[in-house]
Amino acid sequence: MASYTFTYTGIRVKDMDESIAFYTRVLGMRLQFRMKLKKTDGEFALLRSLRGRQRLELNWYKPGTRFAKPYAAGEGLDHLAFRTPHLGEAIRELRKQEIPIVEGPIGDPGGAWAYVEDPNGIWIELIGPLRKKKRKA
Amino acid sequence: MASYTFTYTGIRVKDMDESIAFYTRVLGMRLQFRMKLKKTDGEFALLRSLRGRQRLELNWYKPGTRFAKPYAAGEGLDHLAFRTPHLGEAIRELRKQEIPIVEGPIGDPGGAWAYVEDPNGIWIELIGPLRKKKRKA
Numbered sequence: 001m002a003s004y005t006f007t008y009t010g011i012r013v014k015d016m017d018e019s020i021a022f023y024t025r026v027l028g029m030r031l032q033f034r035m036k037l038k039k040t041d042g043e044f045a046l047l048r049s050l051r052g053r054q055r056l057e058l059n060w061y062k063p064g065t066r067f068a069k070p071y072a073a074g075e076g077l078d079h080l081a082f083r084t085p086h087l088g089e090a091i092r093e094l095r096k097q098e099i100p101i102v103e104g105p106i107g108d109p110g111g112a113w114a115y116v117e118d119p120n121g122i123w124i125e126l127i128g129p130l131r132k133k134k135r136k137a
Numbered sequence: 138m139a140s141y142t143f144t145y146t147g148i149r150v151k152d153m154d155e156s157i158a159f160y161t162r163v164l165g166m167r168l169q170f171r172m173k174l175k176k177t178d179g180e181f182a183l184l185r186s187l188r189g190r191q192r193l194e195l196n197w198y199k200p201g202t203r204f205a206k207p208y209a210a211g212e213g214l215d216h217l218a219f220r221t222p223h224l225g226e227a228i229r230e231l232r233k234q235e236i237p238i239v240e241g242p243i244g245d246p247g248g249a250w251a252y253v254e255d256p257n258g259i260w261i262e263l264i265g266p267l268r269k270k271k272r273k274a
Binding site: 002003007010012029049054055056057069072073076077085094127 | 185190208223
């Protein structure tokens with residue numbers, strides 16, 4: 001029987017520069033590569049967090065090609081989830097960067113989550129404690 | 138500065154049983170857990186491939202709640218990618234299971250890709266060689 005390994009999630013982006021800036025500058029991901037693709041006359045890029053093994057691919061299609069359907073984020077992708085060691089601090093930083101929290105924080109101080117939107121309208125779930133964990137003496 | 142780790146991809150599904158069946162029976166993922174969620178009056182489930190670290194969350198929202206917007210897969214999620222050691226064999230098996238190949242195979246015999254749709258209309262990219270690699274004697 002055929003075997004499969006889930007290897008990455010590919011999202012479609014409206015503007016490659018803008019989305020790379022969001023995922024690297026706001027969410028701290030590393031750009032592994034960015035390439036033009038002859039078949040779609042577009043581009044794709046691969047990103048990964050400093051820690052963690054999940055991979056995120058960004059796909060951009062040139063307007064006028066059969067791939068470049070009108071963009072609606074839609075319901076298929078519910079959200080991409082990112083863990084952070086201190087959600088309270090992250091929310092304060094996001095507000096300074098004028099990135100609105102579209103929902104939350106929800107949960108307890110020890111474990112909560114909140115949502116922001118990426119430049120394409122894709123929901124990003126941020127997960128972590130609202131307060132820094134106290135270290136034991 | 139806040140740090141983030143990309144931890145999973147959450148898709149929205151139309152029917153939880155149907156989507157769990159697809160990702161486990163067709164794509165061989167393992168169901169890690171399935172839980173009801175009070176907040177959305179819905180359910181979520183976490184899946185992972187036998188090998189690999191990517192995690193896939195399935196989200197189902199109860200009709201009539203504010204989360205259960207009319208379902209259109211949309212453009213945000215371009216595709217989920219799965220690697221397979223023998224794409225040619227995988228395609229033959231999928232055809233037997235009456236799962237249509239919606240695009241491809243594209244590429245070379247040594248490295249190709251093809252697309253199927255999940256029960257929600259989400260595109261799944263399958264990547265692998267069309268021929269089994271010959272082992273060196």
